[in-house]
Amino acid sequence: MDRRTDDDVLDAVGPRLRALRRDRGITLAALAATTGVSESTLSRLESGRRRATLELLLPLARTYDVPLDDLVGAPHTGDPRIHLKPMRRFGMTFVPLSRRPGGIHAFKMIIPARPEPLEPTPQTHEGFEWLYVLSGHLRLVLGERDLTLPPGEAAEFDTSLPHWLGSADGGVVELLILFGPQGVRSHVRAGPHRSSHGGSRR
Incomplete structure (x- = not known):
């Protein structure tokens, strides 16, 4: 003690x-x-x-x-559990997985099922994003590209490009996201993949 x-x-x-x-x-x-x-x-x-x-x-x-x-050098409480607090934004759930005040931030993101597909509304902001699809099929609109990422696929992009994330088939999508401020990039890159929408990812 x-x-x-x-x-x-x-x-x-x-x-x-x-x-x-x-x-x-x-x-x-x-x-x-x-x-x-x-x-x-x-x-x-x-x-x-x-x-x-x-x-x-x-x-x-x-x-x-x-x-x-x-x-x-605060004393350890002895409890290894991390009490995560989900946030609801843009109709999606974000679970923060990192607590550091700066650098790269990690989130688990859950896109809910929808009976009718949403019309993409791409947004831009400073930073860099890496994502990995855990389950479901993610629709990623990035600039002029319209991509579908199945489970196990990853993507990395500059968020100053217009982008939008949604469900490709109306089902639930779960993914991990690493987001860094301007100039901070992750070191995991996906290989070439041909999506069902005819685009390719680098």
Whole structure:
């Protein structure tokens, strides 16, 4: 059982932040420019002369791409279960599988069954997306391409291209999605595949 007090946990934050910064090879000046926190404040935080607050730790967690718990060395609860909270958007269910504040985000996406097919409404936004079909048949409209992906198929694309996801046959579709901000790409690529709509995927 972890018997550390809150003061013990907070006192250890400074040395942990200094070790993490040095391990990443980042200077205080560069960290200040990235986080928007002044160099003097960061220095006091690392030396223990400034108390860690959520306002200071959040930009650091985003910059280092680590959970807040890792920054403060919070004691483990002993419960390995992850309590996922599904979200409903655009008539579909998204289950977040990652909790880090930055970098690539992972989701399980569920497209419900529909008696009548939907008319595609392609959208664009910044980022890059990789997806893998777990079950069902996914209809992927990407630019001028209209593709059908069966279970086990994957696709990767720049989300600045007009795109739309739906069910190809009206049935339920389940897929995994990795989404990264602009410039972040996954390293898994699908091989050439000829879809039933006559398009090809690269």
